[in-house]
Amino acid sequence: MDEDRFNMAVRKFLKQVGVTSQREIERVVREGKVQGRTLRLRMTLTSDDAPLRHVVEETIELP
Numbered sequence: 001m002d003e004d005r006f007n008m009a010v011r012k013f014l015k016q017v018g019v020t021s022q023r024e025i026e027r028v029v030r031e032g033k034v035q036g037r038t039l040r041l042r043m044t045l046t047s048d049d050a051p052l053r054h055v056v057e058e059t060i061e062l063p
Helices: 003-031
Strands: 038-046 053-061
Touching: 003 038
Parallel strands: none
Antiparallel strands: 038 053
8 A cells, every 4th residue: 555645545535524514614604504602513434444433523602
């Protein structure tokens, strides 16, 4: 396995997830679809090809 190619592929995936997720979060806030002053978020990373389930949870205070 080429470690450099693997690392670049993982970084590309994470960049795509980060950028698209940020856009979606900003969209729902901008459109006023959030109830209250906080936004509770959960991101779940899974794979169909490996026993992978990683969950990240965070609460964001809204402006």
